[in-house]
Amino acid sequence: MRAVISVVGKNDIGILADVSGACANVSADVLEVTQTILQDMFTMFMLVEVSEGKSDLKSLQDELEALSKKRNLVIHAMHEDIFNAMHEI
Amino acid sequence: MLSGKNILETIRMIDDENLDVRTITMGISLLDCADSDIDVSCEKVYNKITRLAKDLVKVGEDIEREYGIPIINKRISVTPIAMLVAVSGGNPVKYALTLDRVAEELGVNFIGGYSALVQKGFSAGDRELIESIPEALSKTNHLCASVNVGSTKAGINMDAVKLMGQIMYDAADVTRDNNSMGAAKLVVFCNAPEDNPFMAGSFHGVGEPDCVINVGVSGPGVVRAALTKISKDAPMNELADVIKKTAFKITRMGQLVGTLASERLGVPFGIVDLSLAPTPAIGDSVAYILEEMGLDTCGAYGTTACLAMLNDAVKKGGVMASSSVGGLSGAFIPVSEDAGMIAATKSGVLCLEKLEAMTAVCSVGLDMVVLPKETTPEILAGIIADEAAIGMVNSKTTAVRAIVAFNKEVGEELEFGGLLGSGPVMAINQTNNSVMINRGGRIPAPLQALKN
Numbered sequence: 001m002r003a004v005i006s007v008v009g010k011n012d013i014g015i016l017a018d019v020s021g022a023c024a025n026v027s028a029d030v031l032e033v034t035q036t037i038l039q040d041m042f043t044m045f046m047l048v049e050v051s052e053g054k055s056d057l058k059s060l061q062d063e064l065e066a067l068s069k070k071r072n073l074v075i076h077a078m079h080e081d082i083f084n085a086m087h088e089i
Numbered sequence: 090m091l092s093g094k095n096i097l098e099t100i101r102m103i104d105d106e107n108l109d110v111r112t113i114t115m116g117i118s119l120l121d122c123a124d125s126d127i128d129v130s131c132e133k134v135y136n137k138i139t140r141l142a143k144d145l146v147k148v149g150e151d152i153e154r155e156y157g158i159p160i161i162n163k164r165i166s167v168t169p170i171a172m173l174v175a176v177s178g179g180n181p182v183k184y185a186l187t188l189d190r191v192a193e194e195l196g197v198n199f200i201g202g203y204s205a206l207v208q209k210g211f212s213a214g215d216r217e218l219i220e221s222i223p224e225a226l227s228k229t230n231h232l233c234a235s236v237n238v239g240s241t242k243a244g245i246n247m248d249a250v251k252l253m254g255q256i257m258y259d260a261a262d263v264t265r266d267n268n269s270m271g272a273a274k275l276v277v278f279c280n281a282p283e284d285n286p287f288m289a290g291s292f293h294g295v296g297e298p299d300c301v302i303n304v305g306v307s308g309p310g311v312v313r314a315a316l317t318k319i320s321k322d323a324p325m326n327e328l329a330d331v332i333k334k335t336a337f338k339i340t341r342m343g344q345l346v347g348t349l350a351s352e353r354l355g356v357p358f359g360i361v362d363l364s365l366a367p368t369p370a371i372g373d374s375v376a377y378i379l380e381e382m383g384l385d386t387c388g389a390y391g392t393t394a395c396l397a398m399l400n401d402a403v404k405k406g407g408v409m410a411s412s413s414v415g416g417l418s419g420a421f422i423p424v425s426e427d428a429g430m431i432a433a434t435k436s437g438v439l440c441l442e443k444l445e446a447m448t449a450v451c452s453v454g455l456d457m458v459v460l461p462k463e464t465t466p467e468i469l470a471g472i473i474a475d476e477a478a479i480g481m482v483n484s485k486t487t488a489v490r491a492i493v494a495f496n497k498e499v500g501e502e503l504e505f506g507g508l509l510g511s512g513p514v515m516a517i518n519q520t521n522n523s524v525m526i527n528r529g530g531r532i533p534a535p536l537q538a539l540k541n
Contacts, residue, residue, distance in 0.1 A: 077157075082345065084343065086099055086342055087092075087095040
């Protein structure tokens with residue numbers, strides 16, 4: 001399955017590296033990244049592959065939750081299909 | 090990849106605007122559990138529900154975590170228990186206690202189906218079940234009861250209306266020390282839908298499959314937030330378009346969750362009930378949507394028109410988003426469960442008569458209204474008869490869930506807690522109607538029934 005990670009928070013050095021690191025820790029494969037800075041706000045969306053047997057979404061969510069607390073960021077990791085269902089006909 | 094704007098929109102709806110799937114309700118037929126010995130019957134009921142719904146809560150929680158969408162309630166609805174009482178005889182409260190025990194063990198918050206369908210008359214088991222409702226609701230925590238007293242096809246059973254006035258009164262009376270909670274779990278219907286996933290009126294209709302998953306979506310906060318972005322001089326049809334688009338997105342979410350739950354539980358997917366169901370949480374209010382359309386307070390003249398448009402636009406938007414729509418589908422107006430309705434009632438702008446008018450265009454009826462202690466069973470029956478008449482003539486579902494507050498004065502609030510919220514006691518017209526109610530009999534089916 002593919003999951004969408006969204007990261008929003010005050011810009012700082014190394015956010016992308018930390019989020020990618022969290023993915024690597026649980027063997028989630030990063031497929032696409034879109035990142036921008038808007039008025040000092042760091043905004044990033046990442047599409048990752050969480051394949052059965054190698055990694056699981058729950059571990060990824062736990063990793064990212066720890067990171068969001070440490071860095072004071074708002075991070076969500078959700079199944080891609082929720083966005084597809086809502087925004088595509 | 091998906092656009093960032095769309096991703097953020099979905100996350101904002103969930104985090105800030107209270108978007109959620111209100112309920113995944115598993116409907117279970119108990120027809121094959123009926124036995125001439127009530128104890129054997131109860132055991133079969135216990136075993137069947139436990140077997141089919143053992144993973145319901147876990148599957149709901151898994152989907153919630155993976156997809157990031159809150160699923161507030163996991164519930165069960167069953168075949169109207171009056172049908173089992175017809176076969177088994179005995180004290181129907183035994184079924185109530187069995188259902189409550191199953192709900193407790195499975196971790197579902199409500200189980201619906203302590204019901205009887207008596208729109209044209211009472212058959213075996215119906216009267217026994219109805220008369221046991223106050224005791225059943227006072228001895229259980231998770232059980233919900235409902236009785237259908239009328240339909241467009243059958244007319245209104247006025248004997249049942251009279252009886253339900255008394256039962257509604259008694260259900261509040263026997264639980265008066267627990268904020269009359271019994272009456273908050275009892276609904277009297279006209280044109281009750283057989284696939285409604287929402288409590289307290291949910292039951293598993295006889296035309297339904299053996300087991301089915303129905304989903305109720307919600308999202309008044311999302312609709313209101315979308316309307317705040319429109320200028321105050323935009324015409325009403327523009328508001329309708331925005332509501333339709335928002336309802337589409339909300340319903341797609343419900344469809345996805347329903348499909349997933351049905352796959353994982355190995356149970357067919359029934360319907361999505363595309364309802365705007367408010368909660369007492371700040372911002373999760375249907376009244377606020379109506380006020381956002383341009384009314385200072387819900388209940389002002391124009392409220393019924395706004396609600397009619399809202400109810401219709403929600404359906405139009407949702408229909409295309411789901412493979413199968415059913416249940417109640419529309420906007421709910423439960424007073425105690427909606428912060429805006431509570432405020433409007435307290436301010437005196439929203440009265441029972443205005444609510445009654447609104448029920449002609451909303452998805453259900455008079456819901457969670459708290460009435461003063463001098464209200465008699467006959468007056469309750471009169472309220473039920475009026476609502477049933479609106480439903481019968483307009484070919485729509487109507488219902489009454491009214492709670493007599495024995496320990497409170499007019500203006501004071503009755504606290505139910507949780508999703509049921511708290512309702513201010515409303516002053517109502519107490520004019521005597523007992524001769525009419527005591528006539529009993531039937532109001533014949535209206536001309537609309539003759540469509541064949």
